[in-house]
Amino acid sequence: MTIRSTARTLAAIGAVAALGLAACGSDDGDAAATEGGEIVFWTPHTTPQRLAIQEEVAAAFTAETGIEVDVVGLDAAGANQAIVAGAASGDMPDVVLHRPDQTASWAEQGLLDPDAAQEVFERLGPETFSQHAVDLVTLDGELQAVPSDGWGQFLYYRSDLFDDAGVEPPSSLEDIADAAAALNDAGTTGIVLGTAPGEDYTTQTLETLALMNDCQLFTGSEVSLSSGQCAAALAEYQRIQAESVNGDQDVESTRAAYLAGDAAMTLWSSHFLDELAGLDPNFPVSCDECADDPQHLAKNTGVVGLFTGPDNPTPTTYGLTMNLGITRGADTEAAQLWVEYALSEGYIELLSSATEGRIPVRTGTPEDPDVFVREWRSQPLGADPSAQMPFDEVYSDDVITAVVDGANGFSRWGLGTEHAAVAGSLAAQNALAEDLQSLFGGADPASVAEAMQATAEAAAGGSGE
Structure with a gap:
């Protein structure tokens, strides 16, 4: 040098x-x-x-x-x-x-x-x-x-609210939608997750939910977003979004809602764990109970790292x-x-x-x-x-195990294959997140899957694939 x-x-x-x-x-x-x-x-x-x-x-x-x-x-x-x-x-x-x-x-x-x-x-x-x-x-x-x-993308859920409502922790894509509906009926916003167009967070949320049902960007050499698995995953995404708050949701709004105690679930990366525990002064917890106990949310939050889907028996997530x-x-x-x-x-x-x-x-x-x-x-x-705490003093063995399993068990569209460049381009441009907007307006999931298929095929053609 x-x-x-x-x-x-x-x-x-x-x-x-x-x-x-x-x-x-x-x-x-x-x-x-x-x-x-x-x-x-x-x-x-x-x-x-x-x-x-x-x-x-x-x-x-x-x-x-x-x-x-x-x-x-x-x-x-x-x-x-x-x-x-x-x-x-x-x-x-x-x-x-x-x-x-x-x-x-x-x-x-x-x-x-x-x-x-x-x-x-x-x-x-x-x-x-x-x-x-x-x-x-x-x-x-x-x-x-x-x-x-x-790191993996995890589902964070309020274990105390789930107990009060008699709802079991989700382990599948369908479970997330069912739990969101049940918690909404119990008086709490069921879930907050990415929906805003053109946002990385929405792109990540889409891929997370799609992977749960083995919806793949490519199958072999062909774009496969119009598959039955993808249409089914989008149908569940639509159901989940319907149990959320109105309007576009992004990283800031979903973080704020969960830290305020206003949502029963959210999809977030493991980077949320220190904020959830009241250990990041940039993003303070603000739930009613948090004034007396800054770790109230950490104590009453469960984490699920890997999920199955109606067409996918193998648990996975995004990461x-x-x-x-x-x-x-x-x-x-x-x-x-x-x-x-x-x-x-x-x-x-x-x-x-x-x-x-x-x-x-x-x-x-x-x-x-x-x-x-x-x-x-x-x-x-x-x-x-000056205010850090050991990870295993803040979170239970179950949470830490879920975090480790998620980070070591996730999958991704295209990465590690000859389609990595197309996958990277679609993610960087948040192109598929734009196609999602009609889904949230009530469009047929299969037609949205077809629109995503066309977007991905155009990207693949532009890259020479």
Whole structure:
């Protein structure tokens, strides 16, 4: 590496160029590892608190190996721009923590080193990783990056209100709709979930509910959103939305409604867990009971991570993983050592930078298959370091188990297949969320499925598929 700097957050390619971001520019991995050397690590965890934790882990790695790690905070959009520019100029990071859609794009451009990733994966033990996480970054039979952590989309439900209404916790897509209706009849808004057009949250909600019934974007080489499974999933989505509040719902409105105690259920990622427990001052709990007990909602909320559907007996949900990719032209051996360290000695401390949103998908070691899950369970929860609490002191074993199972058992449209680019494009544009609007107005679910089919076929045709 040619330039050493402190950890910094870069929001766009212009900032990258202005700072003269360090590049690898050398294939001499052996020299880097044996003579110290320096590597650049890009991370999307860019808040000062999270960067500080990652720097601490990097410093410990340097003390052990002599290899310096330049930790660079760079959001996903900035990374997408910067890595293309870096490839053109020869200024590339050595290791990038990134999403599966980025894996697919960068692999197609030849920016990742699959052989380097595979070697690390084999040394750590393939059996220690979630197979779902591995599948998301395996393209044409080749592992492109090493899975690090992930999160799932979960159903949060008010266990006290369910008990009062005599309703069992949902375990299927149909159950969610039935429970929402029952809780509405009992006097509480049954559920709040994404419906606003053009919103990422609505796109995620759609894919979550669709996957529950094995509604797939592609079957083989063909778009399959007009299938019976998709029409049935949309019918349940329509039923669920009818038991919700009027108007468009987004991330902010659904969060606020549940934290105020105004809804019996919501669909949210695991990032909601610290807010729900009153541990994020940016999003305070505001239910009537919360004034006396800020953890009232956490104590009275159950979590379900995986669901079946009328046409799908295999429980699943939606989620996202973060993966450690080694770039072509990296100081390979030094980069591999850093990835191994980040998934072993430094793993739990790195996950603790955002415990609720960084759930281990490497559950343990060959010798102790569950060690990382056990250690992760007691990591700090909360946005304010001075007011954090251990995760397992806030939530029950049942909740934590559901969170881990969801993060290690989800599926995704297109990712890990030759259709990843189409899936990524549809998600980025929220195109299918636009098609949903007629569904919420009472349109026939099968006709909405046909409209989504046409949108996806147009995207596939535009990509050359």
